Amino acid sequence: MLECAIIGGGPAGLSAGLYATRGGLKNVVLFEKGMPGGQITSSSEIENYPGFFDHQKSGMEFMDGWMEQCFHFGLKHQMDEVTSVQKEGDLFLINIPNKEPIKAKSVIVCTGSTPKRAGIKGEDEFFGRGVSSCATCDGFFYKDKEVALLGGGDTALEEAYYLSNICSKVYVIHRRDGFRAIPATVERVKKRENIELILETTIEEIQGDMSGLNTLILKDKNGNLSELHVPGLFVFIGHNVNNKVLQNKDGSFICKTNDLGQIETNLKMHTSLEGLFVAGDIRADAPKQVVCAASDGAIAALEVISYLQERS
Amino acid sequence: MLECAIIGGGPAGLSAGLYATRGGLKNVVLFEKGMPGGQITSSSEIENYPGFFDHQKSGMEFMDGWMEQCFHFGLKHQMDEVTSVQKEGDLFLINIPNKEPIKAKSVIVCTGSTPKRAGIKGEDEFFGRGVSSCATCDGFFYKDKEVALLGGGDTALEEAYYLSNICSKVYVIHRRDGFRAIPATVERVKKRENIELILETTIEEIQGDMSGLNTLILKDKNGNLSELHVPGLFVFIGHNVNNKVLQNKDGSFICKTNDLGQIETNLKMHTSLEGLFVAGDIRADAPKQVVCAASDGAIAALEVISYLQERS
Numbered sequence: 373m374l375e376c377a378i379i380g381g382g383p384a385g386l387s388a389g390l391y392a393t394r395g396g397l398k399n400v401v402l403f404e405k406g407m408p409g410g411q412i413t414s415s416s417e418i419e420n421y422p423g424f425f426d427h428q429k430s431g432m433e434f435m436d437g438w439m440e441q442c443f444h445f446g447l448k449h450q451m452d453e454v455t456s457v458q459k460e461g462d463l464f465l466i467n468i469p470n471k472e473p474i475k476a477k478s479v480i481v482c483t484g485s486t487p488k489r490a491g492i493k494g495e496d497e498f499f500g501r502g503v504s505s506c507a508t509c510d511g512f513f514y515k516d517k518e519v520a521l522l523g524g525g526d527t528a529l530e531e532a533y534y535l536s537n538i539c540s541k542v543y544v545i546h547r548r549d550g551f552r553a554i555p556a557t558v559e560r561v562k563k564r565e566n567i568e569l570i571l572e573t574t575i576e577e578i579q580g581d582m583s584g585l586n587t588l589i590l591k592d593k594n595g596n597l598s599e600l601h602v603p604g605l606f607v608f609i610g611h612n613v614n615n616k617v618l619q620n621k622d623g624s625f626i627c628k629t630n631d632l633g634q635i636e637t638n639l640k641m642h643t644s645l646e647g648l649f650v651a652g653d654i655r656a657d658a659p660k661q662v663v664c665a666a667s668d669g670a671i672a673a674l675e676v677i678s679y680l681q682e683r684s
Numbered sequence: 685m686l687e688c689a690i691i692g693g694g695p696a697g698l699s700a701g702l703y704a705t706r707g708g709l710k711n712v713v714l715f716e717k718g719m720p721g722g723q724i725t726s727s728s729e730i731e732n733y734p735g736f737f738d739h740q741k742s743g744m745e746f747m748d749g750w751m752e753q754c755f756h757f758g759l760k761h762q763m764d765e766v767t768s769v770q771k772e773g774d775l776f777l778i779n780i781p782n783k784e785p786i787k788a789k790s791v792i793v794c795t796g797s798t799p800k801r802a803g804i805k806g807e808d809e810f811f812g813r814g815v816s817s818c819a820t821c822d823g824f825f826y827k828d829k830e831v832a833l834l835g836g837g838d839t840a841l842e843e844a845y846y847l848s849n850i851c852s853k854v855y856v857i858h859r860r861d862g863f864r865a866i867p868a869t870v871e872r873v874k875k876r877e878n879i880e881l882i883l884e885t886t887i888e889e890i891q892g893d894m895s896g897l898n899t900l901i902l903k904d905k906n907g908n909l910s911e912l913h914v915p916g917l918f919v920f921i922g923h924n925v926n927n928k929v930l931q932n933k934d935g936s937f938i939c940k941t942n943d944l945g946q947i948e949t950n951l952k953m954h955t956s957l958e959g960l961f962v963a964g965d966i967r968a969d970a971p972k973q974v975v976c977a978a979s980d981g982a983i984a985a986l987e988v989i990s991y992l993q994e995r996s
Contacts, residue, residue: 387734387975394732394824396849420706422699422978423746424735425753434735441737445824508986512706512757533993537708560996639951639969657951659983663699666734667979671971674820681845684872 373475376676377466378402378447379454379617380482382410383662384652386438387669388480388676389447395677400446401474403466405453408442409435410484412662414500420509421662454617457481459626459645462683477647478679480672481635482665483614484653490522490607494578494585502585503578503605507531508661511538514604520545520588522575523608526553529561531608536566543600545570545590570600578605613654630656641672649675685787688988689778690714690759691766691929692794694722695974696964698750699981700792700988701759707989712758713786715778717765720754721747722796724974726812732821733974766929769793771938771957774995789959790991792984793947794977795926796965802834802919806890806897814897815890815917819843820973823850826916832857832900834887835920838865841873843920848878855912857882857902882912890917925966942968953984961987 375397378385381404392400402408415431418424424434443449456467457479465473487505489495495503504510511519511534519539521532524546530553535542544561549571551558561567572593579587588600613633618625627643628636634656641649651668653660658668687709690697693716704712714720727743730736736746755761768779769791777785799817801807807815816822823831823846831851833844836858842865847854856873861883863870873879884905891899900912925945930937939955940948946968953961963980965972970980 383734390732390734391820395820395846396823419753420702420982421735422695422702422753422982423733423750425749425756437737438735441731441734444737508703508707511708530990530993534707534989537989556994560993637951639949659979659986661979661982661986663975663982664979667971667973667976670732670734670973670975674971674973677846677849678842681842681872682868 374399374401374466374477375680376400376478376480376673377464377474377476378480378482379457379466380404380484380614380652381408381449382482382484382652382665383412383438384484384665384669385480385482386442387666388482388651388673389669390442390445391670391673392676393445393447395673397677397680398446401448401450403450403452403454403468405451408439408449415509416500417513418662419512456619457617457626457648459647462647464647477683478649478676479647480649480651480669480676481617481654482651482669483617485611485613485634485658485660487607488610488612490575490609492575492578494580495607498578498580498585502580502603503607505607506660507534507606508659510604510606511535514539516540517604518543518602519604519606520600520602521606521608522546524548524551524553525608525610526557527610528608529553529557531606532561532567533564535606536564540566542567543570543602544568545573545575545588547574548572575605611653615654632656634658640675641668642675647679686711686713686778686789687992688712688790688792688985689776689786689788690792690794691769691778692716692796692926692964693720693761694794694796694964694977695724695750696794696796696977696981697792698754699978700794700963700985701981702754702757703982703985704988705754705757705759707985709989709992710758713760713762715762715764715766715780717763720751720761727821728812729825730974731824768931769929769938769960771959774959776959789995790961790988791959792961792963792981792988793929793966794962794964794981795929796977797923797925797946797970797972799919800922800924802887802921804887804890806892807919810890810892810897814892814915815919817919818972819846819918820971822916822918823847826851828852829916830855830914831916831918832912832914833918833920834858836860836863836865837920837922838869840920841865841869843918844873844879845876847918848876852878854879855882855914856880857885857887857900859884859886887917923965927966944968946970952987953980954987959991
């Protein structure tokens with residue numbers, strides 16, 4: 373019987389494990405099929421994690437130290453993929469393919485969300501070397517440079533505006549003539565001097581060299597090809613919320629979600645189901661920043677400790 | 685005219701400054717009378733800030749690197765004490781004694797809260813060297829050791845229970861015969877084998893040597909003195925919320941607060957007053973952890989950027 377099952381091994385899950393074990397919980401297991409670390413391990417440089425300002429260290433090296441810290445206090449790692457979580461009475465069942473379900477008194481789900489890729493030739497090759505899905509994280513690396521952005525929704529245009537405060541120019545590439553964003557946002561972006569809209573256009577290929585992305589091959593509605601020379605491309609075509617673990621067989625969820633499938637939570641990371649907590653990018657209103665996921669994990673673990681106390 | 689005024693220079697304020705300036709805001713000032721850094725600078729060791737696991741570094745050294753990072757992106761520091769913040773129309777006035785009010789388009793208040801001291805002889809001398817006001821932060825340093833705790837409210841008893849998961853024994857010292865905590869919490873604490881209640885007793889003096897606290901001089905209701913030999917004392921007699929800056933002259937607040945005087949906020953650190961944000965220990969439900977204050981600051985800054993975009 374686990375005191376706490378943590379599902380997902382990114383910054384939120386690791387931080388939850390640190391706070392749960394350092395807070396005296398004895399039997400805490402983090403379930404993550406592969407190595408923990410999360411999306412951040414694919415970053416070549418991190419400069420916005422407060423207190424960590426070392427341009428020599430990659431995301432992978434950063435997470436190595438983090439993991440050592442978390443496992444130091446007794447967190448265990450089980451390399452299994454959890455397929456679903458059920459509540460039976462006061463207990464949770466953690467379901468893993470071809471194994472007996474594992475019982476846990478509390479659960480923290482930290483499975484995050486995954487930015488959608490556009491499926492463009494060269495996108496995977498240059499992801500993290502010019503292709504990004506996070507303006508807050510990577511915008512500053514293109515200070516006073518020109519960048520391109522792919523997408524036409526609300527988030528895409530808000531991120532374009534965000535980038536326009538930092539970059540000398542932002543090309544917004546969108547396959548349609550109009551935007552799915554709210555009119556006020558569209559107006560603001562259209563008025564902005566250093567944002568240029570390239571409509572009814574797709575990206576045919578992403579090209580570059582050893583030092584990263586340098587050219588986008590664009591295709592307009594008539595099929596004409598052209599080159600756009602930029603060092604950065606931000607892809608904002610949505611996120612897949614990794615919420616399957618909280619889904620019942622009939623497709624409903626064991627706790628409240630919003631329209632996007634993100635888990636509803638309060639400031640204490642409680643979900644609508646007692647004993648079930650969430651942390652990080654899987655929750656509603658998540659800012660999708662490492663420090664915020666880490667904070668969520670800490671809060672969820674402290675709340676688990678209180679929750680178990682109340683039942684002891 | 686400032687784009688954003690940040691009031692308070694602890695982890696929340698510094699992190700807000702990092703995210704605001706790195707996000708492209710040009711004129712951002714952090715107001716803090718002394719050196720920034722916050723409460724954490726008085727810690728001799730930090731081991732629960734995720735990703736930072738260096739037993740050689742003190743809180744002061746940790747915050748030095750953090751400050752360098754924040755100021756690197758253009759944050760300015762003004763060494764003034766802000767006495768109050770007012771909103772006039774769409775703008776905020778930042779009031780400083782003997783100076784013209786400073787205008788700002790948005791404000792993030794990060795003035796935190798201050799744990800109350802009991803006023804015991806030796807308390808200040810051994811604060812950070814055996815005397816603590818944070819079980820989550822410092823409890824683990826007393827793993828399998830005996831500690832004492834002073835206080836009789838809800839938080840005090842919850843923290844006693846938290847410590848009892850880590851420490852071999854917890855002495856709860858309380859000057860009254862009964863507790864102000866909710867009955868269920870009191871029952872739980874009374875049942876706990878490794879918690880011993882020492883009631884109708886005060887701490888007369890805190891004694892120790894170069895390596896820290898080692899003895900408490902206790903005084904019972906009859907005036908009899910005795911010694912308790914412990915390496916740690918946790919003082920939980922409440923916090924002063926540093927909310928004066930948000931108070932009107934008539935004592936009311938410019939935004940919603942709870943019964944404890946903490947500022948009400950949503951998951952995005954919005955207060956009830958448009959353009960005013962909070963971050964860190966000043967807010968309701970704050971977990972009072974460095975990583976959580978840092979996250980709050982990041983969120984508040986990202987929300988300030990959105991807020992200013994919508995008005996541009």
